[in-house]
Amino acid sequence: MVDPILDIEGLTTRFFTGEGQINAVSDVDLTINPGETVGVVGESGSGKSVTALSIMDLVEDPGKITAGTVRYRNPEFAASIAERHPDAVDGDYVDLLAVPKHVRRSLRGTSFSMIFQDPESSFNPSITVGEQIAEAVEVQRRATTRPRSVSARSTRPEYRFSDFLLSTVFPSRGYVSESSKQEAISLLEQVGIPDPEERVGQYPHEFSGGMLQRAMVAQALAGEPDVLIADEPTTALDVTIQAQVLELLNDLQAEFGMSILLITHDLGVVARMCERVGVMYAGKIVERGTVSDIFDTPAHPYTEGLIGSIPDIDTPGGNRLQPIAGNVPSLLDSEMGTRCAFADRCPKAMQRCLDEPSELDASGSQSHTAQCYLVSDGYAEEEALPAGYFESSGGDS
Amino acid sequence: MSIAKFLTKRLLQGIFVLWGVVTILFGLRAVSPGDPATLMLGEGASRELIQQVREAEGLNDPVYIQYADYVQGLLVGDLGYSWRSERDVALMVIERIPATLELALAATVVAMVIAIPLGVISATRRDTPADYSATLFSLLGISTPNFWLGLMLILVLGVWAGLFPTGRRPVGLGPAVLTLAETGSISELTTWIHYIALPAVTLGTYFTALITRLTRSGMIDELGKPYVTATEAKGLPELLVRYKHVLRNTMIPIVTVLGLQLGTLMGGAVITETVFNWPGLGQRLIDALDARDWPLMQGIIVFIAVAFVAINIAVDAVYSYVDPEVALE
Numbered sequence: 001m002v003d004p005i006l007d008i009e010g011l012t013t014r015f016f017t018g019e020g021q022i023n024a025v026s027d028v029d030l031t032i033n034p035g036e037t038v039g040v041v042g043e044s045g046s047g048k049s050v051t052a053l054s055i056m057d058l059v060e061d062p063g064k065i066t067a068g069t070v071r072y073r074n075p076e077f078a079a080s081i082a083e084r085h086p087d088a089v090d091g092d093y094v095d096l097l098a099v100p101k102h103v104r105r106s107l108r109g110t111s112f113s114m115i116f117q118d119p120e121s122s123f124n125p126s127i128t129v130g131e132q133i134a135e136a137v138e139v140q141r142r143a144t145t146r147p148r149s150v151s152a153r154s155t156r157p158e159y160r161f162s163d164f165l166l167s168t169v170f171p172s173r174g175y176v177s178e179s180s181k182q183e184a185i186s187l188l189e190q191v192g193i194p195d196p197e198e199r200v201g202q203y204p205h206e207f208s209g210g211m212l213q214r215a216m217v218a219q220a221l222a223g224e225p226d227v228l229i230a231d232e233p234t235t236a237l238d239v240t241i242q243a244q245v246l247e248l249l250n251d252l253q254a255e256f257g258m259s260i261l262l263i264t265h266d267l268g269v270v271a272r273m274c275e276r277v278g279v280m281y282a283g284k285i286v287e288r289g290t291v292s293d294i295f296d297t298p299a300h301p302y303t304e305g306l307i308g309s310i311p312d313i314d315t316p317g318g319n320r321l322q323p324i325a326g327n328v329p330s331l332l333d334s335e336m337g338t339r340c341a342f343a344d345r346c347p348k349a350m351q352r353c354l355d356e357p358s359e360l361d362a363s364g365s366q367s368h369t370a371q372c373y374l375v376s377d378g379y380a381e382e383e384a385l386p387a388g389y390f391e392s393s394g395g396d397s
Numbered sequence: 398m399s400i401a402k403f404l405t406k407r408l409l410q411g412i413f414v415l416w417g418v419v420t421i422l423f424g425l426r427a428v429s430p431g432d433p434a435t436l437m438l439g440e441g442a443s444r445e446l447i448q449q450v451r452e453a454e455g456l457n458d459p460v461y462i463q464y465a466d467y468v469q470g471l472l473v474g475d476l477g478y479s480w481r482s483e484r485d486v487a488l489m490v491i492e493r494i495p496a497t498l499e500l501a502l503a504a505t506v507v508a509m510v511i512a513i514p515l516g517v518i519s520a521t522r523r524d525t526p527a528d529y530s531a532t533l534f535s536l537l538g539i540s541t542p543n544f545w546l547g548l549m550l551i552l553v554l555g556v557w558a559g560l561f562p563t564g565r566r567p568v569g570l571g572p573a574v575l576t577l578a579e580t581g582s583i584s585e586l587t588t589w590i591h592y593i594a595l596p597a598v599t600l601g602t603y604f605t606a607l608i609t610r611l612t613r614s615g616m617i618d619e620l621g622k623p624y625v626t627a628t629e630a631k632g633l634p635e636l637l638v639r640y641k642h643v644l645r646n647t648m649i650p651i652v653t654v655l656g657l658q659l660g661t662l663m664g665g666a667v668i669t670e671t672v673f674n675w676p677g678l679g680q681r682l683i684d685a686l687d688a689r690d691w692p693l694m695q696g697i698i699v700f701i702a703v704a705f706v707a708i709n710i711a712v713d714a715v716y717s718y719v720d721p722e723v724a725l726e
Contacts, residue, residue: 113630113631116627122624125721159637160636161636164636223631
């Protein structure tokens, strides 16, 4: 078996707000193998995006990663920082949560890159698309001409204020080189944008949503990353365009061999793209397995609920949609309690679910696990909560 | 829309605005009390002399003819003659433009150089002592009256510390630069800088404070937008994210205020010029008002209106550069 390129264990990210602590991501384990597409699926507010941002080290104040390891396999990178940060290095792996900010920053674009949900708001409206892609190319170009071993050692910024001032007076002294601009054109061509020569000079508002998402893919590929994180890459797009963008991601993955971490609420996208899936609920991964594990033998009642709420258009007259009752729970620490976060929406909640949630447990195969007593202990009807239990007790928070 | 078409359209609008200004000015003069001829000649003038002047100045003509004469004069650049000094008003305005322009630009430069970095620091280090100091500074700057600040600067830095000269400046920028070109001596230029420093700071303080606040709030707004995260995600150096991306978008409202402010300053900073005895348009306007010297007053105000309109057209043109989504409309 291949070693994973990214091995996340116990990742915990919290937001410390005025109203209290928000447990956005709790104890998430996730591995991604080279060239693999792993999906993370869940409702909005389940912590999927924060997980992605935590990997990129882009969690914004007042958020903080409070625990866990994010181990990234890259022998060259490990060797380059072994001397300065020996604690973070373990063989070919580097624990990204144990290295300083500027080292993590140096991995953005070149090791990890990201595609965002809404392409229209993820491009700077006042800079041409070509220039923005060329910036990403330039980041990669400078990283290769300035070896990691050097950049990891020096804390001196590679780009200084004086450079910026110079570039405002002499446009030719700008950050982005001419060759990077040329590269931006060929990247646009690669992602299937017609007339790339003309398109590079246009602003984001002159692009359609689908074209702009393609441009974003081009931008994310510019650094030839090991892992591409796609956060709801198709949510803001029309259905037909969605399929095109997914197709594009598939093709590019086949060509470049990067791993993809696909974050989505759309099980259809997961089925189409992913090999393995993690189902996220209330900041935790409640079930994980291969795509067939999850779709054919879902173990966690939440996963079952998710699959039940996919419209079935094949059966004429069809079964009625079965939405999951209730709402996504609050992630506010004080309101979460110790019970299983899904208990109040779970059709098979039991007494013991209220005391302490189950650990992740094997279900069927080695790779298929779910965090539920139904899997580990089975359903005990005598323990079942009476109907309307949560309404009467005010939600047991 | 092409730039030529845009400019033509805005120029036509500008002309319409100017026509309005001129007409209102003329109307005010027509209804204001007091006989110009008496004003010109003084209380003791004989009835015949006054009548003679009224005739010569066209004051006995019907108002619409006076108006037509006035507008016709304006069209060929004839602003009339000052009632007080009997000099050509156009000349009296033009000779005061350099000092006003120098002060306006110096104040703007002071403001931009201090305010933008201060606003950026304030926004990127929110809720730190640096931010609190900047916020306090801008609050003080906005609430300090100009005349008081000017007097204090003269008193403290000029009189007590003796760092800066007080009184009317001996040399303007133009002559100072000429001297530099001819003789290579920079002494006149340094004198000029010494004299303009305090008025520029006085005039620029409010503006600095305003731009600091605008930059801070604009940056904070922009920093929260998704494209900032996306730009950081591609590994761009933080400095570029802040200045090339975020600050650039923050500049849009700043350019607006800059234009409006510059337009206002072109009318001369009346208070600052008075406090520092600065030979600019503002001071001349006050003198004209004191003497009820209508032609001079009108001439200055028409010039201010022209400058204001011109600067605003320029600002709109700059907009389309800063914000490509604002097509020239």
